[in-house]
Amino acid sequence: MAEPLIVVSDLVKRYGADTVLDRVSVTVATGQVMVVIGPSGSGKSTLLRCLARLEQIQRGRIYIGGALASIGIEEPRSASDGAAAADLRHDVGMVFQSYNLFPHLSVLDNITLAPRRVLGMPREEANALAMDLLKRVGLEDKRDVYPARLSGGQQQRAAIARALAMQPRIMLFDEVTSALDPELVGEVLKTMRALAEQGMTMLVVTHEMGFARDVADEVIFMDKGVIVEHSSPERIFDNPAEARTRAFLERLLEREGGKRRSS
């Protein structure tokens, strides 16, 4: 296994008395694609949000590229922990279910805002970078369009381009196709697939089992805040070790009824 890029150790996340993540530990290697599946409320999105540091964590530690990125507020601190969690944030790019593009900015400005303000990139350079990325996601003709004029699939691809503009080492995808019309899912999955092929380290929460099977290096099944099963996609889909995994997959297949096999 390649060198670990993300190390999550004994992560505990609570909302009030509710334990959403219960001592979750997981390691993602550089270049690896890890798909997280599980029923809603299993904590899979929360895990991603913790990695993106949108959530404070109660216990445990998260290391990114060997540096401490987050530490539980209930952890006893050692002197070396103090200043660590400084400027790692743009190591991690995140794409949301609801795209969350900035509606008052054109596609181009959506992409260039963070490079210009956070990295201090000059406008021409940021524009050139944005155009490169827009080509990669197939939106080069949409640079001056406002998000409301785009289809869901186009918005999501623009959101992927926006995240990539910060040159993250890790991309987090939080159910990015769940809000899309079925016929638009494929174009977004294709973009993600290409990204995986280029060696991006990815953590993907999704209900797209076809994508998980084809693209994932490893699959995690989560339920009720714990990792129930962690295995290769073949093992998890064809011969899951845990009864809960099997029950979840069966329910999912029933609901899909074989009506759609996306991309």
Add this chain to the structure above:
Amino acid sequence: MIKLDSIFGYLPDYLDGALLTIELGLVSTGLGIVLGLVLALARRSRLRFLNWPTYAYIEFFRTTPPLVQIVWLYYGLPLIFGFDLGAFGAAAVALGLNIAAFLAEIFRAGIAGVDRTQWQAARVLGLGYVDTLRFVILPQAVRNVLPPIGTTIIYLIKDTALASAIGTPELLRVGQLVSNETFRPAEALTVVAIAYFVLTYPVALAFTALERRLSAARG
């Protein structure tokens, strides 16, 4: 009979008054927008030492008459703190403090109206608090509440007339002086009313145009 010479003979004085009204409006609007924004952000804060005094400030200035605030600042401030803002200064500051309370509530509503996920999207891109406000949140927040901001500023321009009570020679005060001299109050106040309309109506138009332009940009 309307006596036209009681109007035209005093046009330069009215013009001076109108200019002072504009200055008063600009200074207090500027003060009100800056302070109102700071208050709105403090009011949103979870820190009680920021939140609570802001609440008290806003409610105090919303619930006392601006005329009282102007007069108090003019007469009370030198008495208690020993410094004198002058008539123009007292009026501008009082009106600015007053409009800030109203604008703070409007800004707060506007900011609350921006989806929380916009903050999160900015955050994962690495944008800091100030950049997030400036480039992501405020442009959307202001667009949401442009009509009430316009109304508040128009109210303020009209409220500058209250400065006449402490002798600031703005429009209404000029009208009063002219009418004292000519004994023609009807003519004087007609000029004053028209002048206020000429000053405020373009502001109303500007806000409508701005609103239209911004909603067009949303696509």
